[in-house]
Amino acid sequence: MPSILRLVLPHGLLLAATVLLYAVASRIASNVGAGRIGPDAWPKAILVLMGALCAWEIVRRLATRPRGAAGADPGEGNDAGPPLHPGKLAAGIGLVIGYVVVVPWMGFFAATAVFLAAFPWFGGTRRPALTAALGLAGSFALVVIFMRVAYISLPLGAGPFQELSLALLRLIGVS
Amino acid sequence: MDVLPLLATGFGHLFTPVNLAVLAAGLVLGMLVAVLPGLTLVMGVVLALPFTYKMGVAPALILLTAMYVSGTYGGAITAILFRIPGEPMDVPLIWDGYEMARKGEAALALGWSLVAALVGGLVSAVVMVLLAKPVAGLALAFSTPEFFAIVFFGLASVVTLSQGSLANALISLCLGLLIATVGVDEVYGAERFTFGQPFLQDGVEFLLVMVGAYGIGEVLTRMGTGFAAEGGEAGSGAARFRTAFPRLSSILGMKATFARGTATGIVVGIVPGAGATVSAFVAYGIESQYGKNRAALGSGAAEGIVAAKSAATASVGGALVPLLAMGIPGSGATAIILAAFLLHGIQPGPQVFVANPDLVYTVFATVFAGVIGMCILGYFAIRPLCKVLEAPEAIVSAFVVVFCFVGAFAARNNLSDLNVIAAFGVLGFLFERYGFPIAPLVLGTILGPLAETNFMTTMVSFDNDWTVFFTRPISGGILALAFAGLAWPLAKAVLQRIRASRSAHGQPG
Secondary structure, three states: OOHHHHHHHHHHHHHHHHHHHHHHHOOOOOOOOOOOOOOOHHHHHHHHHHHHHHHHHHHHHHHHOOOOOOOOOHHHHHOOOOOOOHHHHHHHHHHHHHHHHHHHHHHHHHHHHHHHHHHHHHHOOOOHHHHHHHHHHHHHHHHHHHHHHOOOOOOOOOOHHHHHHHHHHHHOOOO | OOHHHHHHHHHHHHOOHHHHHHHHHHHHHHHHHHHOOOOOHHHHHHHHHHHHOOOOHHHHHHHHHHHHHHHOOHHHHHHHHHOOOOOHHHHHHHHHHHHHHHOOOHHHHHHHHHHHHHHHHHHHHHHHHHHHHHHHHHHHOOOHHHHHHHHHHHHHHHHHHOOOOHHHHHHHHHHHHHHOOOEEOOOOOOEEOOOOOHHHOOOOOHHHHHHHHHHHHHHHHHHHHOOOOOOOOHHHHHHHOOOOOOOHHHHHHOHHHHHHHHHHHHHHHHOOOOOHHHHHHHHHHHHHHHOOOHHHOOOOOHHHHHHHHHHHHHHHHHHHHHHHHHOOOOOHHHHHHHHHHHHOOOOOOHHHHHHOHHHHHHHHHHHHHHHHHHHHHHHHOHHHHHHHHHOOHHHHHHHHHHHHHHHHHHHHOOOHHHHHHHHHHHHHHHHHHOOOOHHHHHHHHHHHHHHHHHHHHHHHHOOOOOOHHHHOHHHHHHHHHHHHHHHHHHHHHHHHHHHHHHHHOOOOO
8 A cells, every 4th residue: 555545544534524524414304493503503513623624634734744764654653552363352352243143043052162262363363173172161250250140131042042042041050 | 517427428438348348349459450561540430330230329429539549650660660650640650769679778768769659648638528528518609601611721721731732632532522422412303424324313422532542542552552561570589579658757857748748639639620640740840840859850859759659549530629629530530530420420529518418428528437448558569560460452442342332232232332442443543643632522421411511501591691601700810821822832832832932043042
């Protein structure tokens, strides 16, 4: 990605979102009489401020970027934190989103067991027996804590996963 | 003086077997999250929130307040012994505490830290009790312009005190305020930013933003940059650690340092948005400027420990004053305590002193008992707390994510909320990555409805005359302070540039 684009990308995206949201805010329906401020006034005021800040930051970054250093990435110095492991990050985001997607049909117990085993594995704990045992034992312990002790109703899943969840609940005395 | 009987009633509520057990659990959990790798105090309090849904309101507040109190201490142990600050507030302890440990005075450094936490915590608790009711009484006389001004001041403080770019902090705040507008608006009943999605009609719960951005965002950040190596080795020498108290004469000889640190903690704690971390750094800075032993600071001076630790613990009492008296959280942890209040149908503010005084004074009693319990725990539990450092960060983080999801789901039993929290988790990571502070986003989401309602009500009541915010003395004064706070970083930058340019041209400055 060209360095200038990378430099202004976060604020550019936010500015684009601001413009789109302002258009949405302009269509907020209200029956307010003339001369009075309606329900669109507050979000529009925020959007104007946000858009101005994004535009100002883009201009400031472009105006103060170091010039002449071929290949240098002016954005790195300003915003970027410690070096990223893209694979680990992608795995982390994928696991978090995957957990949200599968929990309705796998149920809390099975989805959590898989998550608790997979997350440390991708995070660097490469001990299959430990992570597998941790997944099962950890998920079971969380079911007991949340559903037996704290009385929180968690997703049971569908089909065979629902049967599994119900059997587990019978086992721990939650009918 | 009706404070003492009310405080006695608060202690009466606290000293029941169930509430005492909850207090003890809160103290232990608070210390654990402050020590555990990958967990911060705010995240810990967030994770405890789902367990309070089915509790009564008093035990829920006792649990979270106790966690808040003891979470300010646990990280001191690891900072002094291993140079691992459990929380950002513990960084100043490395400069002198760890240096003392290297000189073979680790036990004494821990002792100073414990005494500082005790003194700072108890004095701030007394000030909190004395100050909260008068502030609430004052707030009762306020109308909507004054409340808008106070909320604006709180939001401005969060932005001003955020580290890094002021523009990014303001953008983060705007996004938070915007998220708070999603759903059906309270004044006109109009739908805003729902995009035809029924689950957005009720708005976006600030709990989802908070848990997603703070909890999941932090875990993704740590995973992306690589978790710490499996099982820290720091805890391996835990068996030899202990705490040794300083002599009374030494403590009395440092009373000015105690006073400065504690006063700084209380004052900074009261400012909305500034918590224990800002308090600790400001107090250390003041000590290094005005302390009797300032030259030795940074090389293992007890004054450095006392200033930072007394301020960090004193900020707890300070931060609870605006929360209880005006419904404005003074720190990240008090924002979650505010959430606990709201989840139980109670709005903190001046009315809570009239409608639920028992509850308010139970919170006060919890701070007193929590500070003492924290010190007892800090003295005796030092070895097991050090062993906790051996927990692999990747495994702890996996459990943190699951706790975040359960917390988000259990609030409304709505599976759509899981998508929302995952989205805010990714947003939290991106914010962290690109230098946008998360605190203004969260505070904007929490205080946005309060700000908008008071703004809109004022505009309706005063015929769209916006000058009323500036012409009424109290709201005008508060807004002037807020704008001055916002302008200060800009003015400071301009002054620094002028000074730099003068010195570059060899002119006297």
